[in-house]
Amino acid sequence: MTATWEGMDAGASETLFRAMMHTAPLPMFVISEGRCIYGNGRFIKMRGCPDGACTMCGLGELLDEDSSQLLNQAIGTLKHGEVTRMPLHLRREDGQYTAIDLSMSGMEMNGKTFVLSIVNEKNEKERLRRLLDRLAFHDSLTxxxxxILLFDRINQSLSRSRRENANFAVGVLDLDGFKPVNDMLGHAAGDLLLKEIARRLRQSVRNVDTVARLGGDEFALVLQGVGCAAEANTVLNKMIQEVARPYELDGVEASVNASIGIAFSPRDGASIHELLGRADYAMYLAKKAGGGCYRISNGEIAPISSRHQLEPLIDVVKLGFEVIDEQHEEIADNIRGILQGLSGNESKEELKHRAKHLQLLTQTHFDTEEDYMLRYALSGQEMHRAEHADLLHNLKGLQENQDGHGFTVLAHSFKEWLLPHIETQDARLVEQLKAAGITA
Structure with missing residues (x-):
């Protein structure tokens, strides 16, 4: 160690550094010349090292074969001060493997490369949290x-309505006068305006209600227990008044208004298509009346435009291997069917049937790839197999509706798993098959 803390000599600084690292809240170890040369207390405990000490061992003893190869490759390209992260499988002393995320930073000292490695264990709770984070259920600006989350909330409300005979309302809110403000003051000011409007709308409703952003200057509402105009009147007027209050944007006062259309379930429909379509048409009537007001659905329904649809699910990556490409397309078709069913009026039982079929298609696909890996002794089997197991585990968990999320989340979460898997693990598998002259 050449760096020192102020007021300490090199020896004292090194002692303090070792003490801090050994008691760090995360498992950490140091790699040099292909070997683990140091592990802190939490790493020793995690691995179950003999005699409570971290012995000098090679990466092949620390990790499974695939993880060891990946780590060696990463270390070979790691530049001084650079940080990289990767999923690996750590081998414990009892021979079992633990799925981890490894963060690494490299440094050069006395002609040698040292890599500080920090371990995050991927337990079940953490796996689900990461999944939900990846799905990005929230608008990044507001x-x-x-x-995605709006559709899921509406579908859960529809299920509750059928089960408990509970009323709820769906609204569409569009800003009046936003474009002139955005054009005059610029997009940065427009973004500040949207953020402040979102804050005011959130404060106008209860915790059980939902305010979502559809895109641009358009928002959507889900109001629980609201089944008629009289029950909606107070909250809708409050929203209109809050939006109409002046805004201070970079020293300039600006004003906008809100036009709101509202539809009630079950009176105005029992599907996303019907409720959003009728609320959208009512919003158009509010704008036609001069804006800054709300209108109740009169039964007319507007065409469902792209802003009310979930984004395209999968443009399947073609790998040029017929049987695998066909299976990918079957899986994608099934997920599209789930989304179409969500936007329509399919029952929960019908959606459960689609979800079960998705699991069967996925298992068949994984069995096909497993057969190829074993028959032709392809490399990377352990990592590929581990990803398959994770996918099926998470799919089963979401089918069981963990944390209250429904089928909308199921379909989009599977997209988040499937596409990266196709582009990495499946692409490598197909590349090996083609290199061996195998075409079917």
Missing amino acids: ELPNR
Whole structure:
């Protein structure tokens, strides 16, 4: 160690550094010349090292074969001060493997490369949390729920309505006068305006209600227990008044208004298509009346435009291997069917049937790839197999509706798993098959 803390000599600084690292809250170890040369207390405990000490061992003893190869490759390209992260499988002393995320930073000292490695264990709770984070259920600008979470909230409300005979309302809110403000003051000011409007709308409703951003200057509402105009009147007028209050944007006062259309379930429909379509048409009537007001659905329904639909699910990556490409397309078709069923009026039982079929298609696909890996002794089997197991585990968990999320989350979460898997693990598998002259 050449760096020192102020007021300490090199020896004291090194002692303090070792003490801090050994008691760090995360498992950490140091790699040099292909070997683990140091592990802190939490790493020793995690691995179950004999005699409570971290012995000098090679990466092949620390990790499974695939993880060891990946780590060696990463270390070979790691530049001084650079940080990289990767999923690996750590081998414990009892021979079992633990799925981890490894963060590494390299440094050069006395002609040698040292890599500080920090371990995050991927337990079940953490795996689900990461999954939900990846799905990005919230709009990045306003932090309101986005369309995916909105659709899920509406579908859960529909299920509750059928089960408990509970009323709820769906609204569409569009800003009046936003474009002139955005054009005059610029997009940065427009973004500040949208963020402040989102804050005011959130404060106008209860915790059980939902305010979502559909895109641009358009928002959506889900109001629980609201089944008629009289029950909606207070909250809708409050929203209109809050939006109409002046805004201070970079020293300039600006004003906008809100036009709101509202539809009630079950009176105005029992599907996303019907409720959003009728609320959208009512919003058009509010704008036609001069804006800054709300209108109740009169039964007319507007065509469902792209802003009310979930984004395209999968443009399947073609790998040029017929049987695998066909299976990918079957899986994608099934997920599209789930989304179409969500936007329509399919029952929960019908959606459960689709979800079960998705699991069967996925298992068949994984069995096909497993057969190829074993028959032709392809490399990377352990990592590929581990990803398959994770996918099926998470799929089963979401089918069981963990944390209250429904089928909308199921479909989009599977997209988040499937596409990276196709582009990495499946692509490598197909590349090996083609290199061996195998075409079917």
